[in-house]
Amino acid sequence: MGRSITASRVRSTGDRPRIEDVAALAGTTAITVSRALHRPEKVAAETRRKVLEAVAALGYIPNLAASALASRRSRILALVVPTIANSVFADTVHGFSDAVTAAGLQLLLGQGTYAPETEHRLLTALVGRRPDAIAVIGIVRRTETRELLRRAGVPIAEIWDLTATPIDLVVGFSNRAAGHAMTRFLVGRGRRHIAFVGGDDDRAAARRDGYAAALGESGLAPGGADIRVADISYGAGRRALRALLEAAPAVDAAFFATDVLAVGALLECREMGIAVPGRIAIAGLGDLEIARELSPALTTVRVPSYDIGRRAAELLLARIAGDAVASAVTDLGFEIIARESA
Amino acid sequence: MGRSITASRVRSTGDRPRIEDVAALAGTTAITVSRALHRPEKVAAETRRKVLEAVAALGYIPNLAASALASRRSRILALVVPTIANSVFADTVHGFSDAVTAAGLQLLLGQGTYAPETEHRLLTALVGRRPDAIAVIGIVRRTETRELLRRAGVPIAEIWDLTATPIDLVVGFSNRAAGHAMTRFLVGRGRRHIAFVGGDDDRAAARRDGYAAALGESGLAPGGADIRVADISYGAGRRALRALLEAAPAVDAAFFATDVLAVGALLECREMGIAVPGRIAIAGLGDLEIARELSPALTTVRVPSYDIGRRAAELLLARIAGDAVASAVTDLGFEIIARESA
DNA sequence: TCCCATCGTGACAGCGCTAACATACTCGAC
DNA sequence: GTCGAGTATGTTAGCGCTGTCACGATGGGA
Numbered sequence A, B: 001m002g003r004s005i006t007a008s009r010v011r012s013t014g015d016r017p018r019i020e021d022v023a024a025l026a027g028t029t030a031i032t033v034s035r036a037l038h039r040p041e042k043v044a045a046e047t048r049r050k051v052l053e054a055v056a057a058l059g060y061i062p063n064l065a066a067s068a069l070a071s072r073r074s075r076i077l078a079l080v081v082p083t084i085a086n087s088v089f090a091d092t093v094h095g096f097s098d099a100v101t102a103a104g105l106q107l108l109l110g111q112g113t114y115a116p117e118t119e120h121r122l123l124t125a126l127v128g129r130r131p132d133a134i135a136v137i138g139i140v141r142r143t144e145t146r147e148l149l150r151r152a153g154v155p156i157a158e159i160w161d162l163t164a165t166p167i168d169l170v171v172g173f174s175n176r177a178a179g180h181a182m183t184r185f186l187v188g189r190g191r192r193h194i195a196f197v198g199g200d201d202d203r204a205a206a207r208r209d210g211y212a213a214a215l216g217e218s219g220l221a222p223g224g225a226d227i228r229v230a231d232i233s234y235g236a237g238r239r240a241l242r243a244l245l246e247a248a249p250a251v252d253a254a255f256f257a258t259d260v261l262a263v264g265a266l267l268e269c270r271e272m273g274i275a276v277p278g279r280i281a282i283a284g285l286g287d288l289e290i291a292r293e294l295s296p297a298l299t300t301v302r303v304p305s306y307d308i309g310r311r312a313a314e315l316l317l318a319r320i321a322g323d324a325v326a327s328a329v330t331d332l333g334f335e336i337i338a339r340e341s342a
Numbered sequence C: 001t002c003c004c005a006t007c008g009t010g011a012c013a014g015c016g017c018t019a020a021c022a023t024a025c026t027c028g029a030c
Numbered sequence D: 001g002t003c004g005a006g007t008a009t010g011t012t013a014g015c016g017c018t019g020t021c022a023c024g025a026t027g028g029g030a
Helices: A019-026 A030-038 A045-058 A064-071 A087-102 A116-128 A143-151 A175-188 A202-217 A234-247 A259-272 A289-293 A305-320 B019-026 B030-038 B045-058 B064-071 B087-102 B116-128 B143-151 B175-188 B202-217 B234-247 B259-272 B289-293 B305-320
Strands: A076-081 A106-111 A133-137 A156-159 A169-172 A194-198 A253-256 A281-283 A300-302 A329-331 A335-337 B076-081 B106-111 B133-137 B156-159 B169-172 B194-198 B253-256 B281-283 B300-302 B329-331 B335-337
Touching: A019 A030, A019 A045, A030 A045, A064 B064, A076 A087, A076 A116, A076 A305, A087 A106, A087 A133, A087 A305, A087 B087, A087 B106, A106 A116, A106 B087, A116 A133, A116 A143, A133 A305, A156 A305, A169 A305, A175 A194, A175 A202, A175 A253, A175 A281, A175 A300, A175 A335, A194 A202, A194 A234, A194 A259, A234 A253, A234 A259, A234 B289, A253 A259, A259 A281, A259 A289, A259 B289, A289 B234, A289 B259, B019 B030, B019 B045, B030 B045, B076 B087, B076 B116, B076 B305, B087 B106, B087 B133, B087 B305, B106 B116, B116 B133, B116 B143, B133 B305, B156 B305, B169 B305, B175 B194, B175 B202, B175 B253, B175 B281, B175 B300, B175 B335, B194 B202, B194 B234, B194 B259, B234 B253, B234 B259, B253 B259, B259 B281, B259 B289
Parallel strands: A076 A106, A076 A133, A133 A156, A156 A169, A169 A329, A194 A253, A253 A281, B076 B106, B076 B133, B133 B156, B156 B169, B169 B329, B194 B253, B253 B281
Antiparallel strands: A106 B106, A300 A335, B300 B335
């Protein structure tokens, strides 16, 4: 049945050439071809030349699935993101992709993990591909999922928020500290009725936490109703601002969990003729490009989205290469960008 | 040497369980486990139960690289994008990912193909993974690369622009027609000195083409210097607007190849006190969310970014399943969204 | 009663590659 | 000339899964 029984080793037309076809044409054997391609220094220059010639002549492209199976190295890095339709996460994917590509590996992307259930399913599927490492945006909460990742037996990075108890590595910044710092900043600007507006994901919750702690330290009470948004959009930011002013007329500052919401609020203020920062200060988080282009320009927290992705990939690659990674926790920090809106 | 020589088939700790381990625990053989997982209707209910129990007990996750090798189906779809840090492409990735995930396959993402050379290298690497289908944003120009894809022997989709001579499938809209339609729209609004501003990629070039054709039909000359931007950002849009007004003071309309540039121009006009659309009309393409939130709201071309990704994946999946795809060309159209800026 | 279709299961081989060991050959030291 | 070390290449045996065929059991129709 097998090809090896047939007299000729020439492949039928339409089939892709295999490593043996290359070897035959180059007058050598499969293993030498493999070495010529992966460890050229182990092969005589003349042999290498013949092999490369044969590769070119046949248009040979190694089957990486077979390679992965035999070598137990897939040369794939998996990355899991809540959604890609969010430019800060897109930047992280970008950074991750750049580092992965530079190292000659490939990126397997999993998307859609705001629910723990989907996250688990998605990760199971990804683990099946036996990636050399896995990165996940967010801290993995479900015990079962953490166990799944641990058992995958490869380096794991949880990225975008810090935790003292990572599965393996963490790369990000403290969302809590960022929330705290911005709130202190607003207090420092003389604001006394500061509201927080955000969604319900973990990162927003951490920022809200930091906000609450900073208020407590300053002896202040929350400056408005607890406004939660269901989706992250400019429109949601507008609506949230209106709801806030209605529910808490005394509010003098609004800190939004993300710039998209803050920008929406800024636009709404302009249309309603509400002075910013006169009547109310507006602050965001993310430092989107649009934030600095509006007027008043948005005061925000700059966050290393691209670097988180890039650094995570680099650390994972180092781990794969067997290099010791100094610390399990990589804090990339953040920066308050004071502009006109607060 | 091999595992089969050892007396016991129980795996050493740390190793992942294989299909044979599951089979042993379920009291059956590997092939039955494979069938129980992939074609459950082919296996007796009782056997299936035992297999699933064993799978759960061992935490077995099939090795998809081995599966791909044996079955010649990788269950991977590859997608290649110029950059992901551009929200319209991110939407396309999103749509593609949704369809791929829904079908139980996985997404291999390649990023960074504004240069033909990188595109070729990236695609070579992706083809090595033997995806079941490949989608590429843009029309593949290089003959060598087209040949590479053709020889991959799987369905191929070129997406985001139409062409009469696709490698296999095309899904998108006519960038030329969109440029044409918006230009006609501006002419219809009484504009006579219409400028076009965009980058140098293929899509911008097609839009510029349509613009030039529409001007010709209306007996008009280009309304300004030929402004090319090097990067796509709000800042670039601002600078382009200033450059345009300086180079061609008579200009009464500016059509930007993408909304990001148009939004930048709109912001610049506001700051410079230039009346829009009084002094100059501004139009874009893409229909970003911010476009409708600004005032004046941006007149633009709505483009089916998400649907292009989703539809491309669906068509590719249909092809893989052996269904005939009605037409090689899928035109998803576009829509002029007339708002206040033009 | 026999036959053949159908169902459930299994044996075997192979997908295309590489790790590990084995072998041949070269060259300089003694 | 012999030996050992180093270099270049080859042989063998899988990696973990599934396609293909084969086989036994069951059951309904002639």
